[in-house]
Amino acid sequence: TADVVPQAPEDPLFGLMTAFRKDESANKVDLGIGAYRDDNAKPWILPVVQKADDLIRKDPNLNHEYLPITGLAEFREASQKLVLGGDSPAVKEKRAHTLQAVSGTGALHLGALFLAKFYKPNTKRTVYLSDPTWPNHFQIFNNVGLPYKSYPYFSKKTKALDFDGYIDTLQNADEGSIVVLHACAHNPTGVDPTQGQWKKIADVIRAKKHFPFFDTAYQGFASGDLTRDAWAIRYFVEQGFELCIAQSYAKNFGLYGERAGCFHFVAAPSSDAESTATRVASQLAILQRSEISNPPAYGARIASLILNTPELFAQWEEDLRTMSGRIIEMRKALRRKLEELGTPGTWNHITDQIGMFSFTGLTEQQVLKLREDSHIYMTKNGRISMAGLNTKNVGYVAKAFDKAVRD
Ligand code: PMP
Missing domain, CATH: 3.90.1150.10 (Aspartate Aminotransferase, domain 1)
Structure with missing residues (x-):
């Protein structure tokens, strides 16, 4: 070498x-x-994070044992509800599967690796990334051998969304391409599609049988409203797409270095959707085991306690608004x-x-x-x-x- x-x-x-x-x-x-x-x-340090941290440290049963391969169960469940909504059809129909991941980057990587291995493996597949995008997207998909192209996103002239260029490119992309979508608070532009535009984006993705891969790193941090910032993802799920989500808790909990996050796979509704989710889950567990064995515990414990305790959750929403x-x-x-x-x-x-x-x-x-x-x-x-x-x-x-x- x-x-x-x-x-x-x-x-x-x-x-x-x-x-x-x-x-x-x-x-x-x-x-x-x-x-x-x-x-x-x-x-x-978010006051609610400080409070949860203090509570965890006082727990006499706290230890440094390994988490399961898929991560902390109550954290995964709460994360699924947070991003998909408590009454999500995908959760009710058991067609969503969640693994704890090494923050958003690790979730993106796990998803990329999974798609490289199982998504149309014998065909030419392209990942479409917005132009511009968070630069790490390029290397994350490139490192697993998935080639990428760009879809126009930002018009320098209007300093707003280049919606026509965006739609046109997805329409002309090879059928079944993977499209990476920033769920809210697009990085680096700060420009998001309107709900009407999201609906049209979903229409093209459906018509062209593209695969949506959401990256959500700013839920609650963007608008201060957790539901509003998850709107696009929940809309796509309601529309019955098979999709992936990489969820980061770096910004909205200020847990940057603790690497807390989740990867979600949602199967499209069908009579065997639950079995699809189970098979996907079994393969994701093997990938996770070979990549990181099991995810880091501490940040997930903090986030989990907050997500699962109503008073702490309410305080978190306050901190997000701050x-x-x-x-x-x-x-x-x-x-x-x-x-x-x-x-x-x-x-x-x-x-x-x-x-x-x-x-x-x-x-x-x-x-x-x-x-x-x-x-x-x-x-x-x-x-x-x-x-x-x-x-x-x-x-x-x-x-x-x-x-x-x-x-
Ligand atoms: N996606 C986007 C768009 C981001 O801006 C970030 C954070 N900069 C991430 C993913 C992932 O960050 P992390 O791995 O720290 O969760």
Whole structure:
């Protein structure tokens, strides 16, 4: 291997984090990494997570034994209900199967591996990813040998969804392609289809017999409303699709490093749907065993206690509103300040977009200039993590954007 392994480039996002840490300026602002920060730019442990953690630590029966291959049962069940809804037909008809996974990334990987092995194995299959998308999607599907293509998503001109391009591409894709869909708070653009648009997307996916694979990393974090943020997934399930879901608890519980998440497979309704789900479950268990043996316990215990205890669940919803509310306030503040400064261009997209990120429309050159001149860090595509803004730095950031746009 000594001479055949080429040097790989550094992960751009983690590289950005390192550069930020090294910057000694007192004014530096991190708008790169997608992790929530409070108004003092500090990581925030959700009060409900702290409470659940304290309760778990006090439990005299707590130990460090292995979880089962499929993970913590009460966590899997609660996660299924959270994403599909308590009265989901798929849950009632026992045609949904859930495995605990290594957060959203691990769930995506498990799903990708499963599809690579069992989805139309002897045919040419393509995975369709939105353009742009969370860059890790490319490597996750590529690593299991599934080729990918893009469907248009974002119009640079309107700074909104390129709906016609999106539909047209799915319509012209080979029948039975896999389509990766961001359930809400699209990363990196912050632009989601409307419910009417989702219905049309579902129509094309059905007509072309495509396979929907939902990625849900922001349920409750996006709008502060868990039901609203799950609408697209539940609509597809109601429509009777066979589909997969990768569910992350990194953002909505602030459990980033604990790697809590789930992978769900939902069989289409039919007389043998339950047996399909059982067979799929048996294969997923083998894949899980060979990949990670069994999933990490601690984060799942915390999430599970909250999901399964009504008072804690209610407090969690409060905490979600605190996070999403602060982010929405920062969207308003940034837009207002740019408009007050008369910064060239339009800035309504900042408040129109939803979730952790805003796609500012800043060019790569402006992004690099902001880093050099103002110590403001963001990804080269002009994406900013809204959580990096706070009442103390939003004025500074707006002035720096204004200067970068005018220069
Ligand atoms: N999908 C999307 C779209 C994301 O933004 C993220 C988090 N950045 C993930 C999946 C998965 O993250 P994690 O593995 O930390 O749960």
